[in-house]
Every structure is written in C-alpha cells, then in structure tokens.
Amino acid sequence: MSLLSITRYSTMSLALLLTIPFASADISQARWLKLNQAAVNEHILPGYQTLADKSKHLAADSASLCKAPSQTTLKQTQASFIETLNAWQGIQHVQFGPIELLMRNYTIQFWPDKKNLTSKQLNVILSAQDPAALQPEFFKTASIAVKGLPAIERIIFADNALKQIETTPYRCQFLHAVSEYLVLQTQNTTDEWQTYKQAFSTESSEEGIYETAQEASIDIMKAQVEQLEVIRDLKILRPLGNEGKAKARRLESWRSQNALQNIQMNIQSLHHLYSGINTYNLFQLLKEEGATDLAEGIEQQFITIESALTKLPTPLSQHIKEPAVRQQLLLISQELEQLHTSLDQSMPALGLLLGFNSRDGD
C-alpha cells in the first residue's frame, strides 16, 4: 500500500517538474569552473587523502597484529579496516581520473563477487604459503580479487581469525602485504590527482582532458547520479532478491557487518557533493538558475533517505530476511529512485546531458 502511494507520488512530482518553465540555461564557463574547483579541492582531494591516510593506519595496525597477535591488536586492525572501508565508501562514487587507471577501482574493492573469486583465490594463496606472494612484485600480476579490501576483510573477520593467525603466521603476513599494496594504490591515486586536477582548473582547453569546464562538470554530475544506481541495484535490491529470497551474503561487507554503514557513507558523501561543499555547489547553482523548488526538493530527498537509513536495524545481514526490514529497504530504494529522477531533471535545467551514446547506446 505504502509502496503504491510512493510510486504515485513520484509520478506526480515528475509531472510537476516537467512543467516547470526553466529559462534556457546559459551558465558561463567561469561558473562551471568555480563548481569544479570547489568539488575537486573540497570533496575529491580530501576524500582520497583520507582514504590514503586510513590505509596507512590499517597497514601499520596489521603489522602490529602480525608482530604480536592478540585480541587487542586484532580489534585495532578491524577498527582501522572499518575506517578505511568507510573512507573508500566516501569516495567510491568518483569513477573518473587516476582511480580508473590500472583498474585501481576494482583493485581496491572487487565487488560484487558473484563467483566468490576472492575466497577461492585467497584460499589457494594461503594454503600454498609461497613467500613470493608476499612481495610487491606478486601483486602486479595477481588476480584483482585478492588485492584489496575484500581479501583483508576475509582474513581479519574470519571465524577464529586470531587463532588462525596464531597457528598460521603466513595469513597475517599476506594480510599485511595486501594492506601495503592498498596503501600504494590509494597513495598513487592521491598523488596523481595533484596533476589530474589541472584538468579542472581551466575554462577551456584545446588539448586537455576536457574541452570546457562544463565538460568536466559532467563527470562530477555523473559520479553523483550513477552511484545512486549502484546503491539501489547492487547494495539493496540484489541482496533483497525476490520476495522471501533475501540473501545476506549478497550484502556488501557483510563479513565486517558494515553493509548499512557503507550505504550511509555513500549517501552522506553524495549529499556533501550536492550541497555540503562550502565554496560552491550544485544546490547553489540550481537556485541561482531559478530552480529553487527542484534544488530544495533534492536536498529534502537526501535528508529523507539519511533519516530512513538510521531507522534500519544493524547488522543488516542479520535482519535482511525480516519482512519489516525488507519493506523499509524497498521504500529506501524507491526514494533513491526518486532522488535519481530529480537529479536527472536538474541536468536539462542546467543545459547538461550526462551521456547519450555512453549511457544509452546500442
């Protein structure tokens, strides 16, 4: 019943939005540039810096764990893993630039792992105990499934993780090797952005990555919109499956019981990108263009989703089969859809097309 009314509501609001008479958008490259600079300096760069910093803590803590395995050092490593994971969730939506190079995005987190490749390949490595697999050289050619957060998670959140590490020190050594590789990936991404950010610092460029500041803005907008699809489709609807067929193990980070917090970090970061950046943001731009209702509507939708997420029980993996939780998750997925629609509506208001052949080709 409630689902139905929400669908009706979305359709209604969509119809209303379509009839808003926007002035033909004529936004100067200088304003796009201002938007890009704010997003890069106050959202993207800090996001990657945090990820690199947290990865370093994780590598240091896993070294301590290997040196002196105990409940304390394990807990500390688990805690810094969660912090690293949260930092990743806060910047996961940025799928352009240095993170794309060498498949770093998939290297940091190979997910969803439909064939459970991480477990299969990790087990092979852990039982072979080859010292060569602990060397940085190994990771250059190793499977993408064993080089990032999911491999680390499997080792430190395994049942009897401490006991296994105590009896097989190699497990911890490999954990440490993966975490060092993660440091390398995240630090390189951060460093390369120091050069890549130049692409966001001009109004126009003949030979650059983007011809105009507006082109660069489109990549930032895509990051905003496409992550909503990932959350809805992969993080919520796929684990929910069909009625009565919810699968907890399809949740992202179910082993570390962080599935819900992942989504919260995603939304929080997207919300920040939308209206939280101090200097300039999309929310301000939309209002300047006279799309105040749309701008405020999107802001409200973010708040609604954030509030709905806080009402879910945690860990999600233990509650996902409960009918009430299912209902709540379905509502959230509808709200994500609605937010997506509103953001889509804001693009023509700004004279933007996110991608035609790239997003809907044949």
Added chain:
Amino acid sequence: MMEISRRQFSLLLGCTLLSPSLLATSKTNLFASAIKTEAGGYELLVIDQAGQTTLRHRLPARAHHIATHPHEPVLAAVGRRPETFIDVVDYRSKALIKRITSAAGQHFYGHAIYSPDGRWLISTENEIATGRGLIVIRDTADNYRVIKQFSSGGIGPHELKMMADEKTLVVANGGILTHPDKGREKLNLESMRPSLAYIDLHTGTLLEQAFMPDKHHQLSIRHFDVNQAGTAVIGLQYQGSKTDDVPLVAFHRQGQPLSLVRAPSVTNQAMKHYCGSARFDKSGSIAAISSPRGNLVTFWQADTQQFIASTLSRDGCGLAHTDHPEEFLISTGRGYCYRYNCQTQRKEKIKLSVPAHIAWDNHMSLLIS
C-alpha cells in the same frame, strides 16, 4: 531558409559537373545523422559542408543508423530496437516519402542499407515470437513493399553491409536475445553466440558464418565495416564481468576465422568493453572504432591489424570517412563534430550551426563520396 538551401543544392549540381575541386568550398551536404533534441524529441538532421543544417525531420521515436540511397537524395532513418518504423525522407524536397512500419510481430534493430542499384531497402529485424533474426527486403519501386525475408543466421542481427560483388550481404548477429515486452533487457547472456554471417542477397542462402570462439562468446558483434578488399573490421561489445580483460576489436576475411585484436592494455581497458561504431577510411587501409563509454576513438591498420593511435572524444560515437584518406569525422552525444587526421594526429572541431544542446546519435552517414 528553404530557398537558400535549394539554391545551394543547384550550386552543388553545377559544381559537380564543372569541377570537383570546387566541392570543398561549395555548400554540398556533408552528413546525415539521427539526433536527440534538447526537448527530448528525435530528429533526422542533414548538415552541409559549411556546417549548416539543411534538413530537420522530426522522427516518431529514436532512430539509430541512416541508410543513404546510392544515387537519389533519399535517406532512410531506421528506428532503433525495439522500434517499428523507418522514415524514408527526400532531403532535397524535405518530404517524408514513406513511413515504413515493420510487419506485425517484428521490429527493427536500427540498421538498413540500400542495394547498390538503389532498388532494394534491406533491413535487419526481429521475429519477436521466436527471437529469430531476419533479413527483410523491400522494393523501393513498389512503395517499399516487402518482397522477401529470410533468416539472418542468428539472434539479434544488427548492422549489415554489402560486399564489393554487390550480391553478398554481411550481417552482424549480435547474439543477444531481447523481447519488446521486457524492454531492452538482455535475456540470454549465458548462451549467446555472436557471429558474422555472409548471405546471398538473392537466394537468402547462408554462404559462410564466422562465430565468436566459445571462450569469448559474450563479445557481441554488432557494428562493423567492410573495405574494398573485403576485409571486415568489427567493434565489439562485451557482456561479461567488468574486470575481465578481453579483446574489443576483430577483423575478418571470408574463409578465415575471426581475428581478435586488442589495443595496448591501458587503452584496451579505457575502451570500457564497448565499441559503438566502426568505419574504414576512404582508402580502406585504416579503420576507426569509437568507444563512447571510454570517451575515445581508436585507429587501426587494416593489413597488419595493428593499433595505430587513439584520440579523446567525449561521448563520441558516430564515425564517417571523409574525402581524404586517413581522415574521419567523429560526432558526439555532446552535439559536437570533429575531423581527425591519422597522419597528423590532429583533431579539429567543425563549426556547426545546429539546434542548441542536441546529441548526435550512434551513427553518422556521409553524403559525399
């Protein structure tokens, strides 16, 4: 506006007769392409060499490829999957000559070609009930009546070309099963089996079929071109896992298996598992492959099948060769159009006078030859 373009057209006829060298400066038509407008509508546009819009024809829905008549100013804008229309338009008189509707239970896949003599319009279609791919032949001399249809040799037939012998059709069977009731959902990714089929136009006989090898069966064959020497270049679309490292370009010659090739690893990965269009240059020695998801176009040597170069092109998809060897036109979903020269590796934006905020659709068709 209409007056001017008519005058321009007369000028074009004069120029062609007098001196081909004047062609470059006269306002002859350059290319045709389907677009999406800012308001969300769909149109067929014709652009002349000065970048002016000489035709705006409103389409009932989204089109894909524009078939060009070999010797009349006639274009056929083909509805993309699962649309059921082809608009046949005279771009000189700007009249809609015929709106073709596919037979009940069938739909188009966005591609059609005219036979070299201009008599037949040949399209790829889906027999919805069975999912069987069809080649359908219509008679341009008889109000585009269907005179024959036969199997395309696979599921999901897409682009088609005519070999230089003017009787052998080449058809890309993408391999992906869809059903209009399920929108554009892909229904058979586990069992898909793409192929390039060579078919006798007159008898419908399947002469030869090159299948994608089993280990690469999720590489869909949809867009390709054939050069004067009979070599096909194919831009592939991968349906498997995002992290798989697979070749994205293939070459084929009759009597041989498909030859799968890849760009250097960083470029191959940047192509994002998706090629949108494939075209040879005027000489047939260089092929261009667009990868709109990766915002780039790659260039390949036909005889050695080697990767030569790539150029950035945001949402760039439509490709056409120009009058000059090793030179291509690129159109983009951002509404831009470029000329790229492989020898100089230089890209220049073509000044266009087109409606604001349009998106060029998947393919562009050259109107000079």
